[in-house]
Amino acid sequence: AQTVTQSQPEMSVQEAETVTLSCTYDTSENNYYLFWYKQPPSRQMILVIRQEAYKQQNATENRFSVNFQKAAKSFSLKISDSQLGDTAMYFCAFMKHVWGGADGLTFGKGTHLIIQP
Amino acid sequence: NAGVTQTPKFQVLKTGQSMTLQCAQDMNHEYMSWYRQDPGMGLRLIHYSVGAGITDQGEVPNGYNVSRSTTEDFPLRLLSAAPSQTSVYFCASQRRGADNEQFFGPGTRLTVL
Numbered sequence: 466a467q468t469v470t471q472s473q474p475e476m477s478v479q480e481a482e483t484v485t486l487s488c489t490y491d492t493s494e495n496n497y498y499l500f501w502y503k504q505p506p507s508r509q510m511i512l513v514i515r516q517e518a519y520k521q522q523n524a525t526e527n528r529f530s531v532n533f534q535k536a537a538k539s540f541s542l543k544i545s546d547s548q549l550g551d552t553a554m555y556f557c558a559f560m561k562h563v564w565g566g567a568d569g570l571t572f573g574k575g576t577h578l579i580i581q582p
Numbered sequence: 583n584a585g586v587t588q589t590p591k592f593q594v595l596k597t598g599q600s601m602t603l604q605c606a607q608d609m610n611h612e613y614m615s616w617y618r619q620d621p622g623m624g625l626r627l628i629h630y631s632v633g634a635g636i637t638d639q640g641e642v643p644n645g646y647n648v649s650r651s652t653t654e655d656f657p658l659r660l661l662s663a664a665p666s667q668t669s670v671y672f673c674a675s676q677r678r679g680a681d682n683e684q685f686f687g688p689g690t691r692l693t694v695l
Contacts, residue, residue, distance in 0.1 A: 508687075508688070510674075542669075565678065566613070567678050569630050570617075570627070572625045573624050575623075
């Protein structure tokens with residue numbers, strides 16, 4: 466079984482600052498995917514960024530980037546030029562790779578990110 | 583495409599009552615799943631299905647039943663609701679063997695008194 470740990474229950478930064486959210490995971494799998502999901506007050510789950518474990522290059526999506534350290538089982542999310550709309554719960558999630566199939570997500574407990582004006 | 587839809591959005595039950603949470607997707611996704619989200623917790627997998635006629639248990643299946651008679655629909659049944667089942671429930675779907683993004687419905691907030 467996999468576990469995902471987010472050690473920062475809440476973080477607060479000023480608008481336009483850069484913030485990094487931490488995530489560590491534990492697994493015996495070699496092929497897997499890691500995700501960051503955003504959940505605003507509307508409670509809709511929104512995919513922010515995705516990383517395939519076999520790719521050494523860190524994923525980036527506009528202002529969002531990850532630092533994926535496979536050996537350390539670490540997967541942090543960096544948000545640059547933070548905006549008020551980034552205020553939300555952020556969940557780190559793990560999915561093991563299934564050939565030709567799909568699997569469930571294992572989530573961390575989340576980090577509540579607050580962007581102050 | 584409507585994506586993943588869930589009904590109802592809110593529901594209040596009394597202990598011992600039964601109900602079905604509905605989930606439908608119009609993306610022809612093979613994989614569908616149900617999660618629950620409790621305060622201070624991430625989402626936890628209840629049941630999942632890899633295709634019509636096939637279901638399996640996730641991390642927290644007790645007290646819930648599912649069936650998958652069509653590709654589009656994946657209802658979640660509570661046979662005898664308990665206060666411990668008070669939660670927000672999310673349905674998700676995913677195309678099998680593709681880019682592994684799961685698409686989530688808007689959630690159902692369930693309160694069991």
